[in-house]
Amino acid sequence: MATTLSPAPGAPPRLRPGRGGGGARAAAGRLRRAASRHFYAWLLVAPVAAVTAVLIGVPFARGLYLSLTDATEATVGRTVGADEIPAAYDVVGAGNYLAILSGEVGEFWPRLAWTVVWTVVCVACHYGLGLGLALLLQRPVRGRAAYRVAMVLPWAVPPFVTAFTWRFLFNQDYGVFNAALGAVGLPAVPWLNDPFTAKVAVIVVNVWMGVPFMMLALLGGLQSIPREHYEAARVDGASAWQRFVHITLPGLRPVSAPVVLLGTIWTFNQFPVIYLVTGGGPGDSTELLVTYAYRMAFSGIRDYGGSAAYGMLILVLLAAMALVYQRAFRRGGGAW
Amino acid sequence: MRLAPIAAAALGLALALPACGTGAPAPEATGEITFWDTSDATTEAPAVRRLIDEFNAAHPDYTVHYENVPFADAQDTFKTAAQSGDGAPDVLRADVGWVAELAALGYLAPLDGTPALEDPDDFLPTPYSSTRYEGATYAVPQVTDALGLLYNTELLAEAGHTEPPATMADLKRAALDVGERTDADGLYLNAADGFFLLPHYYAHGGDLLDTEAQRITVNDGAGVAALEEVLDLIESGAAARPALTDTYATMQTAFKEGDVAMIFNGPWAMGDLRAGSAFAEDPANLGVAPVPAGPGGQGSPTGGHDYAVYAGSGEAEAAHAFIRFMASADTQAALSEELGLLPTRASVYEREEVASHPTVRDFAPVVETARPGVWIPEGGTLFEPFTKQLPAAVSGSATAQEALDGVAADYRAALGWD
Numbered sequence: 213m214a215t216t217l218s219p220a221p222g223a224p225p226r227l228r229p230g231r232g233g234g235g236a237r238a239a240a241g242r243l244r245r246a247a248s249r250h251f252y253a254w255l256l257v258a259p260v261a262a263v264t265a266v267l268i269g270v271p272f273a274r275g276l277y278l279s280l281t282d283a284t285e286a287t288v289g290r291t292v293g294a295d296e297i298p299a300a301y302d303v304v305g306a307g308n309y310l311a312i313l314s315g316e317v318g319e320f321w322p323r324l325a326w327t328v329v330w331t332v333v334c335v336a337c338h339y340g341l342g343l344g345l346a347l348l349l350q351r352p353v354r355g356r357a358a359y360r361v362a363m364v365l366p367w368a369v370p371p372f373v374t375a376f377t378w379r380f381l382f383n384q385d386y387g388v389f390n391a392a393l394g395a396v397g398l399p400a401v402p403w404l405n406d407p408f409t410a411k412v413a414v415i416v417v418n419v420w421m422g423v424p425f426m427m428l429a430l431l432g433g434l435q436s437i438p439r440e441h442y443e444a445a446r447v448d449g450a451s452a453w454q455r456f457v458h459i460t461l462p463g464l465r466p467v468s469a470p471v472v473l474l475g476t477i478w479t480f481n482q483f484p485v486i487y488l489v490t491g492g493g494p495g496d497s498t499e500l501l502v503t504y505a506y507r508m509a510f511s512g513i514r515d516y517g518g519s520a521a522y523g524m525l526i527l528v529l530l531a532a533m534a535l536v537y538q539r540a541f542r543r544g545g546g547a548w
Numbered sequence: 549m550r551l552a553p554i555a556a557a558a559l560g561l562a563l564a565l566p567a568c569g570t571g572a573p574a575p576e577a578t579g580e581i582t583f584w585d586t587s588d589a590t591t592e593a594p595a596v597r598r599l600i601d602e603f604n605a606a607h608p609d610y611t612v613h614y615e616n617v618p619f620a621d622a623q624d625t626f627k628t629a630a631q632s633g634d635g636a637p638d639v640l641r642a643d644v645g646w647v648a649e650l651a652a653l654g655y656l657a658p659l660d661g662t663p664a665l666e667d668p669d670d671f672l673p674t675p676y677s678s679t680r681y682e683g684a685t686y687a688v689p690q691v692t693d694a695l696g697l698l699y700n701t702e703l704l705a706e707a708g709h710t711e712p713p714a715t716m717a718d719l720k721r722a723a724l725d726v727g728e729r730t731d732a733d734g735l736y737l738n739a740a741d742g743f744f745l746l747p748h749y750y751a752h753g754g755d756l757l758d759t760e761a762q763r764i765t766v767n768d769g770a771g772v773a774a775l776e777e778v779l780d781l782i783e784s785g786a787a788a789r790p791a792l793t794d795t796y797a798t799m800q801t802a803f804k805e806g807d808v809a810m811i812f813n814g815p816w817a818m819g820d821l822r823a824g825s826a827f828a829e830d831p832a833n834l835g836v837a838p839v840p841a842g843p844g845g846q847g848s849p850t851g852g853h854d855y856a857v858y859a860g861s862g863e864a865e866a867a868h869a870f871i872r873f874m875a876s877a878d879t880q881a882a883l884s885e886e887l888g889l890l891p892t893r894a895s896v897y898e899r900e901e902v903a904s905h906p907t908v909r910d911f912a913p914v915v916e917t918a919r920p921g922v923w924i925p926e927g928g929t930l931f932e933p934f935t936k937q938l939p940a941a942v943s944g945s946a947t948a949q950e951a952l953d954g955v956a957a958d959y960r961a962a963l964g965w966d
Binding site for chain 2: 290292380406455491511
């Protein structure tokens with residue numbers, strides 16, 4: 213690396229392509245050439261790369277290791293004042309994973325099914341409503357700026373405030389929704405008492421929270437589509453629907469693809485809405501994989517091994533999903 | 549201020565205490581300690597802070613740093629800090645249900661024979677039992693509480709009942725009468741919370757676990773009878789159909805607003821209830837009675853808080869002196885008189901200024917019949933399975949037996965017992 217700036221004694225001042233050298237030498241030469249060409253970039257990136265490796269890599273490696281053990285709060289090594297309590301857990305290999313995937317621990321499969329339903333419904337609503345609102349706000353209307361600000365509001369409210377507010381709105385006896393139903397003579401709905409209505413309720417809350425981000429991102433995307441395309445289409449006599457399908461949607465693709473992926477990951481791991489609105493209830497009917505992992509990790513004597521394995525499975529699922537999604541988009545000629 | 553004379557007395561006693569017993573005044577070592585208080589930051593903490601200021605003034609060699617930690621997070625925060633060996637407080641105000649778990653994990657220092665445990669015979673046996681783990685004492689009781697039957701005197705009278713119900717059968721009859729003869733519901737049950745179910749368990753002679761025989765009893769005959777009683781109260785219309793999310797808050801609101809005549813709750817709720825529209829103008833309208841008895845007995849679960857010392861504290865001496873002060877009869881009396889906290893020392897109940905506090909007066913008979921909890925390391929996890937399993941039973945999609953079998957299965961997984 214240092215060759216370009218300060219040639220070491222005996223080294224050529226500037227590396228030339230490894231002409232006439234062996235294969236290994238050629239490869240080394242290429243590597244060195246690449247390193248020297250991007251030396252400055254490497255230098256700039258190095259501190260961030262190092263910090264990231266430590267901040268993400270170390271906890272990740274630790275989590276991966278724990279997931280292969282039967283460590284609990286009672287068996288990990290710890291220092292209590294002058295007392296050094298040695299670790300007393302064993303490596304169990306894939307034991308935790310097998311226990312979870314076989315359904316012995318953690319009710320993985322039913323939780324996964326509901327988590328997938330939750331994610332698909334929420335992201336579809338986020339995207340659909342976000343796109344609709346973006347199209348509306350794209351038109352020249354009086355007070356457009358004010359509308360835009362108002363639509364961003366749900367995003368600006370901290371999630372726990374949102375969650376508690378909605379929980380109160382859904383309250384069976386003193387909530388606003390049932391009061392409104394009562395005012396028009398309809399019977400009260402036990403929103404959070406029944407597994408189905410509770411699921412509807414948490415989806416509504418999450419959609420309310422997630423739409424502004426989609427709307428803003430898609431609004432940006434809409435504005436990047438050249439006006440001329442629409443004008444040309446209009447000259448050719450394309451209908452509004454045709455313009456939407458053939459210009460707007462493809463034009464939005466570079467924006468849609470990443471925001472849908474992001475939204476999927478966020479929604480899949482959406483913790484506060486479930487935890488604060490229903491607490492996973494009634495029973496455990498609205499519990500997602502991620503809230504379940506939290507329960508494993510933090511209720512009673514903490515199960516580090518089991519919850520780490522649970523977390524790793526969530527990670528694998530999301531990584532696989534992201535990979536497939538990205539491939540599909542690349543094959544479809546997506547922009548990234 | 550009416551506190552001043554007591555504070556002065558407490559201060560004087562605290563100053564005098566180290567001198568008695570040893571004959572010569574013991575030289576005080578120096579020490580700085582941190583105290584995590586989990587009491588309510590707005591209603592209770594100011595009184596605790598004043599006591600700490602007094603302690604600091606009376607013991608120039610010791611300094612107590614006060615930190616208010618929200619109750620809901622405190623156990624987790626403490627465990628994380630204790631395990632990492634960094635940032636744990638020297639003294640923690642721990643829920644009675646935490647002590648066995650923290651002691652089993654090695655985070656608490658035993659207090660037998662230390663100055664912290666002054667006059668242990670004076671403590672009420674039930675709260676004191678919460679401090680014991682495997683033959684040693686790991687905490688000192690601060691405050692005790694238990695569930696009582698709280699009732700709206702006016703609504704009961706309107707329904708033709710001048711006395712609160714004393715048995716579960718009376719409870720159902722009175723609740724049905726309220727439902728028929730007034731606009732209010734008779735009863736509101738916090739049905740998804742196992743803690744609030746315990747009076748029914750005790751009424752049928754049951755309990756969650758038999759710790760001595762290491763047996764799970766949550767789903768035996770008594771347990772099923774207890775849950776069936778709860779379901780019957782709801783199905784028959786005696787109790788309102790409970791919300792399963794925010795149950796506690798909904799129950800409180802309904803009772804405060806006079807929409808329901810009876811609930812089970814503890815002394816911690818009294819301040820909030822007295823501010824409600826049903827009781828604000830007429831505090832005497834809020835009645836408290838022991839929970840009703842059943843065919844197999846009577847009793848309500850013991851709650852409350854203890855002071856514990858972190859095993860890694862390097863300042864044990866200061867911690868012990870501080871706890872001795874905080875758990876002394878005078879300090880308990882001061883807290884009780886100001887906040888209505890129920891003392892854990894028998895002698896404090898004899899003091900006129902304590903006995904005349906409305907909350908203490910109402911709850912003293914309730915606490916007398918309270919049952920000790922199951923003080924085992926897994927004690928903190930015993931109520932969560934109820935939250936998971938009970939909604940199905942309440943909504944009718946599972947029987948009492950099925951729901952409790954689910955709870956028992958969770959217990960088996962957690963405890964490894966039969």
